[in-house]
Amino acid sequence: MERSLSENGRSEVGMSITKGPWTEEEDSVLFNYITVHGEGLKRTGKSCRLRWLNYLRPNVRRGNITLQEQLLILDLHSRWGNRWSKIAEHLPGRTDNEIKNYWRTRVVKQAKQLKCDVNSKQFRDTLRFVWMPRMLERIQAQASSNHAQTTLNDNAQAHSNTDFVEAHASSLSDSAASCSAEEASSSNPCHDRNYNYSDMPGNNGFGGADLWTDENICFLQQQLADDF
DNA sequence: AATCCCAACAACCGCCGTCAC
DNA sequence: TGTGACGGCGGTTGTTGGGAT
Numbered sequence: 001m002e003r004s005l006s007e008n009g010r011s012e013v014g015m016s017i018t019k020g021p022w023t024e025e026e027d028s029v030l031f032n033y034i035t036v037h038g039e040g041l042k043r044t045g046k047s048c049r050l051r052w053l054n055y056l057r058p059n060v061r062r063g064n065i066t067l068q069e070q071l072l073i074l075d076l077h078s079r080w081g082n083r084w085s086k087i088a089e090h091l092p093g094r095t096d097n098e099i100k101n102y103w104r105t106r107v108v109k110q111a112k113q114l115k116c117d118v119n120s121k122q123f124r125d126t127l128r129f130v131w132m133p134r135m136l137e138r139i140q141a142q143a144s145s146n147h148a149q150t151t152l153n154d155n156a157q158a159h160s161n162t163d164f165v166e167a168h169a170s171s172l173s174d175s176a177a178s179c180s181a182e183e184a185s186s187s188n189p190c191h192d193r194n195y196n197y198s199d200m201p202g203n204n205g206f207g208g209a210d211l212w213t214d215e216n217i218c219f220l221q222q223q224l225a226d227d228f
Numbered sequence: 229a230a231t232c233c234c235a236a237c238a239a240c241c242g243c244c245g246t247c248a249c
Numbered sequence: 250t251g252t253g254a255c256g257g258c259g260g261t262t263g264t265t266g267g268g269a270t
Contacts, residue, residue, distance in 0.1 A: 044240095049256075085258060
């Protein structure tokens with residue numbers, strides 16, 4: 001009987017875990033290890049596990065969350081909600097903790113500024129129809145400028161950017177297609193890449209509240225600018 | 229230079245499911 | 250089959266570093 005652990009400490013092929021009764025040999029290995037190294041840290045198993053998963057694990061990625069990762073987080077969160085570990089499975093090297101922190105410090109902050117609940121339809125629509133398309137625009141711009149360099153440098157990363165953008169552009173189109181008939185019939189903003197925020201149907205298609213004050217639009221634009 | 233404030237990151241806590249015994 | 254220990258996960262709190270005053 002065995003189970004394996006993944007990058008996030010979950011199932012993974014190739015790293016087997018022995019279960020069941022301890023053998024004399026295993027006892028001996030453990031005994032010798034403790035004899036040499038001592039009982040070591042005054043830490044709980046849980047604490048050690050967390051430290052390993054979130055910090056020490058070899059392929060853990062550190063540093064700023066990229067635009068592509070941000071878009072993916074928003075997309076996956078819209079499907080699964082606060083299932084951080086599930087979302088983390090799709091961002092290689094990122095931990096659930098990191099994603100959770102990103103959500104709290106960036107996205108929840110945005111919701112607060114807009115004075116709406118982060119889980120409200122109103123805010124989710126904002127993410128879907130304003131934030132994500134805007135992010136996508138930036139990624140596309142980035143990808144095309146990288147592509148120009150790629151022709152010179154044969155940079156493979158630019159190709160992956162392009163693939164990513166294409167995949168998510170169609171994903172967002174799907175989202176747009178799932179808008180209500182009312183939204184779809186009234187020149188849906190999600191289709192218009194040059195969409196002006198002040199034209200958003202804040203008073204008739206987004207839950208009725210007037211989110212799109214000059215102040216809020218300005219704040220959102222600032223947030224998006226900060227991200228890139 | 230000192231302090232205050234806030235964002236970002238790290239760690240802890242509690243609940244719940246699973247597993248060994 | 251019951252039960253205690255442990256691990257996984259999401260929520261919350263603590264810490265730290267940098268910018269503003």
